[in-house]
Amino acid sequence: MDLSAFYKVTYGLYIVSSIHQEKAAGCVVNTLVQVTAEPAKMAVAISKKNTTCAVLEQSGVFAAVALTQDTKQELLKVFGFQSSAKIDKFSGISVGIDKNGIPYPMENIAARFSCRVVDRLDLGTHFLFVGEAEEAEIICEDPLLTYEHYRLIRKGGTPKNAPSYQKPLPKRKMGYRCTACGYLLETDTLPSDFVCPVCGVGADKFEQLK
Ligand SMILES: Cc1cc2nc3c(=O)[nH]c(=O)nc-3n(C[C@H](O)[C@H](O)[C@H](O)COP(=O)(O)O)c2cc1C
Structure with missing residues (x-):
């Protein structure tokens, strides 16, 4: 099976968030899609390892925002x-609150939705949540951030929890690879204070390509 064929499936990039008993969580996803029109429903696959999954399961509601192409790398990072279990992802950014009380990032977004979970399918590593849209709003008409743009132009990678994650192929190039996100740096030496421009980990998380 040629796994690179999956790169020909197109996606946008979104942030899905939720809140339960004042605990807010949110994560980047590429698997959000509208699945029915009347009523409008959206489906999203969330890893059981993500804090967002547990919070969303408990609250039964989620917000989703469609990211624009100029989305700051820091927001994606x-x-x-990073894990909502360890940090408050909504501190330090401008945040909107939807009708269900769910916080969502207000910058770098083209549209936002608020959904109530009506179904959940156990996919093993992930749950597929189906939500009925209760709010939908266009924020701006800027170009959207697609997964292809993120991968090919920004050279961004995905962590293991993402359904689109692919094990890095053995490379013959000289350089260093980020073990967290797959970012490749073609260089002979890696400075000890180097920080991954995609996911922010330090030089100690890089492996040398041999
Ligand atoms: C480009 C990209 C796409 C991703 N897509 C998904 C996805 O569709 N589903 C998912 O569960 N995780 C996805 N992830 C991984 C989560 O965003 C990541 O594991 C996050 O740190 C989880 O945060 P949380 O533990 O606070 O929920 C993606 C990450 C990136 C960078």
Whole structure:
């Protein structure tokens, strides 16, 4: 099976968030999709390892925002590679609160939705949540951030919890690879204070390609 064929499936990039008993969580996803029109329903696959999954399961509601192409790397780093169990992802950014009381990032977004979970399918590593949209709003008409743009232009990777994660292929190039997100740096030496531009981990999380 040629796993690179899966790169030909197109996605946008979104942040899905939820809140339960004042505990807010949110993560980057590429698996959000509208699945029915009347009523409008959206489906999203969330890893059981993500804090967002547990919070969403308990609250039964989620917010989703569609990210724009100029989305700050810092936002992707925090929501795509860090855990809501360890940090408050909503501190230090401008935050909106939807009708269900769910916080969502207000910057770098083209549209936002608020959904109530009506179904849940156990996919093993992930739950597929189906939510009926209760709110939908266009925020701006800027170009959207697609997964292809993120991967090919920004050279961004995905952590193991993402359904789109693929094990890095053995490379013959000289350089260093980030073990957290797969970012590749073609260089002979790696400075000890180097920080991954995609996910923010330090030089100690890089492995040398041999
Ligand atoms: C480009 C990209 C796409 C991702 N897509 C998904 C996804 O569809 N589902 C998922 O569960 N995790 C996905 N992730 C991983 C989560 O965003 C990541 O594990 C996050 O740190 C989980 O945060 P939490 O533990 O606070 O919920 C993706 C990450 C990136 C960078």
